[in-house]
Amino acid sequence: MRENFLNARDYVPKEGDVFLVDTNVLVCLFTPFTDTDKSIGRQYEDFIINRNPKLVIPSMVLSEFVSTNLKNKYNIFKGLNGIDIAYKEYRMLPEFEEELEHLKNVIDRQILKIMEKTDDDFTEIDIMECFSGAAESFDFSDKYYVELAKRKGLKILTNDFDFSVVKDVDIVTTNNKFFKLN
16 A cells, blocks of 8 residues: 555544545535445545544535536436436426535535635646646546645545545545555
């Protein structure tokens, strides 16, 4: 196991540790779609409740959280109703408005009650660095979070194995795949 992979099940935050919460952890905690999501969410909930870490969330994570949830609900809506409706058309339906209202409440009444907003440092981050290593299974926003974490001295709380390529930022996770790497 690499030294920068920390197991959230037993990691005790040190004074000054601050954690950037990744989108997949938010989904598992607050809007799980599957039993697996719920199980993963409980593991991160244990870390948050028992360790009381300082958690921060940049606007990009909230944007991804909202987009992910709206797209998932759209796909569920299509499947349940057996119809092929364009996303733009779905956005005009009351179901979309209901989900949007639900997400606003989750963000306001739950997420922002335990996480602090943090600036994205967009003007300071080398955006071209976010395109490096394109061959790795690593998307732009993940690379951006790594650059932000490096700038601000943050650890990243994630379940996303794409972060397994990161060597210069601490990754705090319950995903056992991380701990099988050398």
